[in-house]
Amino acid sequence: MVDRHIRNLRIRLHDSWRQPRFIATVSGQGYRFVLSVVGLALPVPGGDDLAWAVSSVLDRLPSLSF
Numbered sequence: 001m002v003d004r005h006i007r008n009l010r011i012r013l014h015d016s017w018r019q020p021r022f023i024a025t026v027s028g029q030g031y032r033f034v035l036s037v038v039g040l041a042l043p044v045p046g047g048d049d050l051a052w053a054v055s056s057v058l059d060r061l062p063s064l065s066f
Contacts, residue, residue, distance in 0.1 A: 006031055009058075 006023060009015075015022045024034050
């Protein structure tokens with residue numbers, strides 16, 4: 001299930017699993033963000049910016065406790 005959400009997030013971010021710019025796959029462990037996210041504005045519904053794409057996918061992810 002997490003794989004499906006990561007795939008959707010990569011599609012929206014135009015990211016590739018082979019040459020990741022945002023989300024890298026860590027073999028045997030999971031995923032990690034490649035770049036740090038700094039200064040994102042609040043998402044605006046219907047907007048076409050990175051913040052909206054990320055938040056719309058992350059809102060659909062189940063809550064995970066670590």
